Amino acid sequence: MHKKPILVVLLGVAVGLWFVAQWLHGNRSAMVTVEMTRTEQQQWLLEYTFAKPVQQATFIRNPDSSRQQRWQPLDTGFYIGRDAEQREFIARADGQPFQSVAFQLTPTYVSLRKDYAPFMPFSDGGVAWFTGRFKVCPEHCQSAMQFVYAFTMQAPLDAHIVLPEQQGMGTLSWQETSATDGSLVYVGPQQGNSEGVRGVTTLLDPQLPMSLQQGLATETPALLNFYNARLPSLTFTPMVLASYSATDDGRYGYQGGVVNQQMTLHWYGAVLSERLRGAYFVEDTLWFVAHEFAHLYQAGQFSQDQAWIHEGAAEFMAARYLQQSPLTADYTKLRFQQARQDCAEEHDLIAVHYACGLVWSERIDAEIRKRHDSGLFFLWYMYIDALQQETSAQPDYTGLYYKLLGEVTSEAFAKELEETISARYRALQ
Numbered sequence: 001m002h003k004k005p006i007l008v009v010l011l012g013v014a015v016g017l018w019f020v021a022q023w024l025h026g027n028r029s030a031m032v033t034v035e036m037t038r039t040e041q042q043q044w045l046l047e048y049t050f051a052k053p054v055q056q057a058t059f060i061r062n063p064d065s066s067r068q069q070r071w072q073p074l075d076t077g078f079y080i081g082r083d084a085e086q087r088e089f090i091a092r093a094d095g096q097p098f099q100s101v102a103f104q105l106t107p108t109y110v111s112l113r114k115d116y117a118p119f120m121p122f123s124d125g126g127v128a129w130f131t132g133r134f135k136v137c138p139e140h141c142q143s144a145m146q147f148v149y150a151f152t153m154q155a156p157l158d159a160h161i162v163l164p165e166q167q168g169m170g171t172l173s174w175q176e177t178s179a180t181d182g183s184l185v186y187v188g189p190q191q192g193n194s195e196g197v198r199g200v201t202t203l204l205d206p207q208l209p210m211s212l213q214q215g216l217a218t219e220t221p222a223l224l225n226f227y228n229a230r231l232p233s234l235t236f237t238p239m240v241l242a243s244y245s246a247t248d249d250g251r252y253g254y255q256g257g258v259v260n261q262q263m264t265l266h267w268y269g270a271v272l273s274e275r276l277r278g279a280y281f282v283e284d285t286l287w288f289v290a291h292e293f294a295h296l297y298q299a300g301q302f303s304q305d306q307a308w309i310h311e312g313a314a315e316f317m318a319a320r321y322l323q324q325s326p327l328t329a330d331y332t333k334l335r336f337q338q339a340r341q342d343c344a345e346e347h348d349l350i351a352v353h354y355a356c357g358l359v360w361s362e363r364i365d366a367e368i369r370k371r372h373d374s375g376l377f378f379l380w381y382m383y384i385d386a387l388q389q390e391t392s393a394q395p396d397y398t399g400l401y402y403k404l405l406g407e408v409t410s411e412a413f414a415k416e417l418e419e420t421i422s423a424r425y426r427a428l429q
Contacts, residue, residue: 030146034134037154038127038187044105044119045074048090050138053097057090057136058083060179063115070106070118090136109245109268113350116182116257120266121245123207126188128241130259132181141179149176155187162186162203164239164261181300184241184262192239199224205243209272212285216242216265219286223293226321230377231297232384236261238296244272254288258295265289283322283331290318299384303397307350308421312357315339316365316376319358336362349428356424360417367409379408 033049048057059067067088068080077093078101092098107119107127118133135149152173153161161172163183176183186192192201200220204213220240228234242265252269265288275281294314302310319335322328335358342355365375372378382404387395406414 031148031150032136032138033150033152034131035152035154036129036134036185038107038156038159040156042107042125044107044127045102046071046105046134047100047102048136049100052138053099054138055091055095055097057101057138058141059088059090060135060137060141061115061132062087063112066110066112070110071103072105074102074104087141109247109266111251111253111255111268116184116259116264117255117266120184120241120243120264122188122190122203122205122243123245124189124205126186126190126203126205126243128184128186128203128243128264131176131183131185132259135176135179135182137179147179149179151176151185153185153187158189159187160189160191162190162192162239164201164236167192182259184239184259184264186241199237201237201239203239203241203243207244207272208242208267209276211276212272213242215282215285216240216289219289223290223321226324227293227297227317230374231381232299232388234297238263240265242266244268254285256288256292258292258298258300260300263292263296265292280331283328286322286328287318287331287335290321291315294318297384298380299388306398306401307353308357308360309398309401311353312359312361313376313380315354315358316361320377343424347428349425352424352428356421360421363417364405364409367413370409372408379404382408 031051035047035049037043037045037047039045050057065082065086065088068082071080073079078090078098079093080088080090082088090101105118107121107129109117109119109121111117116130116132118130120128120130122128131149131151135147137143137147150173152171154171155161157170159169161168161170163172163174163185166172166174172185186203190203192203202216204216224234239262241262244267247269252275254265254267256263256265258264291314294317295310298310298314315335319332322332339355339358342351343359346352346355361376364379368378369375374381383401386400386404387397402414402418405417
């Protein structure tokens with residue numbers, strides 16, 4: 001056997017170790033440590049630690065400026081500001097670099113337009129918080145995808161900490177590699193269970209009216225069966241967090257969302273037992289829940305640049321679910337009528353995503369049904385399947401959608417619809 005000289009072997013080992021050291025150093029420099037603490041006195045504290053000193057830390061998600069009112073630096077030498085592009089950032093008042101910074105937070109519910117609330121309180125003292133709201137980039141976010149977030153949740157020893165595939169008591173640590181997304185972390189007395197609601201893990205607020213809890217338990221299996229029959233089946237057990245919180249400014253409503261494997265349903269404001277008696281409360285709630293279940297099956301396969309694609313489809317799929325029952329069929333007609341009116345008159349971008357998205361999805365469904373009985377569901381089955389096989393880090397969501405639409409209808413129809421949609425959005429500018 002031919003033997004290499006000792007010096008060559010040692011040199012090879014040294015070079016290998018150097019590359020490993022460089023890789024580890026680069027990985028550490030891309031790490032942002034985020035420690036959230038809930039004290040025995042129900043205070044919420046947040047601390048960031050960076051691998052090396054920074055001049056500022058920039059928030060990735062910036063739907064409003066509420067952090068400036070709701071986050072109090074523990075060191076008065078720090079502040080939260082906004083730059084020319086309305087991005088919030090953390091910096092020192094004296095302009096000096098820093099390697100860590102801590103805040104006391106306001107853990108109450110705040111409605112953020114088209115973003116997830118940072119905190120979703122439960123009436124039993126539990127709280128779910130959204131990690132995406134707390135992600136920052138050292139300096140700027142031009143290379144946000146390179147960062148790894150090391151989270152730790154510290155809580156009283158008797159508190160459950162629940163994530164979709166991980167849970168503990170008192171303390172829990174995990175990492176997230178997505179800068180633009182996040183997870184919901186539940187902290188409180190509930191452990192999470194699937195009893196009474198087949199196929200999902202649930203965390204239900206005890207202050208939700210029993211009729212609403214029973215309705216969720218009844219409709220959830222039906223919704224799972226409905227979507228499983230029409231779209232690629234879920235490969236995980238979803239977690240549903242349904243909560244309620246009061247408000248002191250007269251506002252009321254509901255807000256939902258889907259974060260990876262988790263679905264949130266939050267009602268806020270007026271006492272729900274009173275709102276239950278309101279006109280269309282049951283129908284509105286059923287549509288709301290069916291819409292969020294559609295997002296669960298869409299598996300995050302979309303772009304916010306053309307939000308009508310997924311929001312309109314979720315609206316249409318919710319309508320199809322409600323149309324199964326004669327008790328809610330008339331209600332869906334009213335929703336379609338309102339959508340057509342809003343699509344023609346609305347000047348708000350987000351409202352157009354929903355209203356026009358429903359109208360355009362209905363039109364797509366009718367065109368596809370000339371060839372395929374499944375209509376819009378047929379297109380979405382192909383769309384989800386194609387994206388799940390996509391290897392690109394940044395797929396062309398919109399281009400693929402129109403390409404598949406042309407294949408299941410005609411290129412002429414897809415082109416004409418794209419021109420109609422582009423004209424509608426140009427009118428908003």
